[in-house]
Every structure is written in C-alpha cells, then in structure tokens.
Amino acid sequence: MHSSFFKTLAILCIGGLTACTQPAQQDNKTCQEAVQEEQPNAVIETIMSRRSIRKYKPEPVSRETMETILECGINAPNGMNKQSWEIRVVDNPDFINGITEVYKKANPKAAEDPSFKNMFRNAPTVVFIAHDPGYDCSQIDCGLLGENMILSAWSMGIGSCCLGGPVRFINTNPDAAPYLQKLGFSEGYRLLYCIAFGHPDETPAAKPRSKEKIKYVE
Ligand SMILES: Cc1cc2nc3c(=O)[nH]c(=O)nc-3n(C[C@H](O)[C@H](O)[C@H](O)COP(=O)(O)O)c2cc1C
Known part of the structure; x- marks a missing residue:
C-alpha cells in the first residue's frame, strides 16, 4: 500500500515538473502550490498513520x-x-x-x-x-x-x-x-x-496527542 503510494508520488512529481516547464498558470498559483494542494504528501501520510504494533504475523521481515x-x-x-x-x-x-x-x-x-x-x-x-x-x-x-x-x-x-x-x-x-x-x-x-x-496483524487506533505542550514564543 505504502510503496504504491511512493510510486504515485514519484509520477506526480515528474508530472508536476513537466507541467512547470509550461507557461504560468492562469490562477497565479505556482506549480508547487498546485501539486501540494491537490495531492496528499507521502511523508506526512506515513508519519500520521503510523502506530505502534504489538501483534505480528509469524514470518520475519525479509x-x-x-x-x-x-x-x-x-x-x-x-x-x-x-x-x-x-x-x-x-x-x-x-x-x-x-x-x-x-x-x-x-x-x-x-x-x-x-x-x-x-x-x-x-x-x-x-x-x-x-x-x-x-x-x-x-x-x-x-x-x-x-x-x-x-x-x-x-x-x-x-x-x-x-x-x-x-x-x-x-x-x-x-x-x-x-x-x-x-x-x-x-x-x-x-x-x-x-x-x-x-508484518502487522492488528490496526490499532491513534492515541490522543496534546497540543498544549506546544507554545510559540513571541
Ligand atoms: C522510548 C520509548 C520506549 C517505549 N517502550 C515501550 C515498551 O517497553 N513497551 C511497549 O509496548 N511500548 C513501548 N513504547 C511505545 C509507546 O508506548 C508508544 O509509542 C506510545 O504509546 C504512543 O503510541 P503510538 O506509537 O501508537 O503512537 C515505547 C516508546 C518509546 C518512544
């Protein structure tokens, strides 16, 4: 699932680069902005979907x-x-x-x-x-x-x-x-x-995170 996600992202990046060689878009968005808005970000997706796994299938990771x-x-x-x-x-x-x-x-x-x-x-x-x-x-x-x-x-x-x-x-x-x-x-x-x-043998739910520990210092 995740590797195909990377392949999709690679295709999109190549596609995005090709598109960026074309004249400026009508709505004044940069190509990068347009690609980012339309597509999920594979790294963020991986970070946010990861959970600790405590049930595994018996075979080891190759x-x-x-x-x-x-x-x-x-x-x-x-x-x-x-x-x-x-x-x-x-x-x-x-x-x-x-x-x-x-x-x-x-x-x-x-x-x-x-x-x-x-x-x-x-x-x-x-x-x-x-x-x-x-x-x-x-x-x-x-x-x-x-x-x-x-x-x-x-x-x-x-x-x-x-x-x-x-x-x-x-x-x-x-x-x-x-x-x-x-x-x-x-x-x-x-x-x-x-x-x-x-190899995971469970799909645990995300545990809550507190944003109260984060403060911007002006
Ligand atoms: C330094 C550290 C030590 C941990 N030790 C254990 C452990 O001994 N046993 C365990 O089941 N999980 C352990 N964990 C996993 C945490 O319990 C888990 O990351 C946390 O509850 C958040 O859940 P999540 O990883 O699914 O987001 C540890 C995680 C870290 C970062």
Whole structure:
C-alpha cells in the first residue's frame, strides 16, 4: 500500500515538473502550490498513520527489506556525523525465544496472557541499538536513527514498536547477561533501546496527542 503510494508520488512529481516547464498558470498559483494542494504528501501520510504494533504475523521481515530500513536509519541526521550508534539485528528465533524464557522466569505473570509469544511484543525481528555514553548527543543520534527506521518500515507496510522495557530487563538481569554479550557491542557502547519489527496483524487506533505542550514564543 505504502510503496504504491511512493510510486504515485514519484509520477506526480515528474508530472508536476513537466507541467512547470509550461507557461504560468492562469490562477497565479505556482506549480508547487498546485501539486501540494491537490495531492496528499507521502511523508506526512506515513508519519500520521503510523502506530505502534504489538501483534505480528509469524514470518520475519525479509533481510532485503531490513536492509532498506537499516539504510534509512543510518542516513538520519547525527551529531558531527559521528554515527555514535551500534546496531544489531536479530531474527533468529533461538535468540528471541531464549531471552524470553529468561524473562518469563523473572516475570511469570507475563506469559499468562494467551497472546504472549515473546518479550518483544511478539515480534519476529528485533533491532537493538546501543549508544556511546561518552558523547552527550549520542542518545539523540540513536533516537533519530530509530525514527527513520520506524517510518521507512511503515512506508513499506512493516509495523514496529519502539521498546524500552525489554532493554531495561536485559541491562539489569544477571541471567540475561549471556544474551547481551552475544549482541557483541563494542567496549564503551551501552544498549539503549530496541525496536520490534514485523508484518502487522492488528490496526490499532491513534492515541490522543496534546497540543498544549506546544507554545510559540513571541
Ligand atoms: C522510548 C520509548 C520506549 C517505549 N517502550 C515501550 C515498551 O517497553 N513497551 C511497549 O509496548 N511500548 C513501548 N513504547 C511505545 C509507546 O508506548 C508508544 O509509542 C506510545 O504509546 C504512543 O503510541 P503510538 O506509537 O501508537 O503512537 C515505547 C516508546 C518509546 C518512544
């Protein structure tokens, strides 16, 4: 759905550029204004329609699609282009189910939910992101990296959920240490958060947002 949306936008842009080589329009609108008024904006549409997904179909996201998502991630703006992140992609069920067993042992109630499959909101693919605590903007870099991944994924019909809870567990539970070690982050990097990815199996409604937090300062 979303990829065809991009194709449509590309056709419209090409069409729009061609039209802009023609003489000025009668109603004095610029071509850009005319195109913007008539057509939805793919980026805004993707941002506004995205929701956190917590139910997924079992198959993992193909590595080819993940490559596109990761490429979009690392093209995020980042302080001084230091790229102060490290990224680990896990789609191996042994890893995901193994760490989930450790989680279940510590949180037996979690597994009582009949829809519970794993500690990453049941997703088949998880991206772990580590930051450099020695650089004061590293967490910002990692956040922007993640949002690029989340939005590019959604534009291709892939759902996601940004996750802090599981990482808090992995960073603090001694029984989870072998899994943290397996992620193999470099010395000096610390696991910050993870993002679950998968083919959505639900269409949650938007949660309300408050505009009261926004103020223009004159
Ligand atoms: C830093 C961060 C940590 C989050 N941690 C969790 C989490 O541990 N579990 C979870 O289900 N969702 C988690 N979320 C997802 C939020 O609950 C979700 O983004 C928020 O409720 C707004 O809903 P929406 O994403 O559908 O717009 C997290 C989101 C962020 C940005």
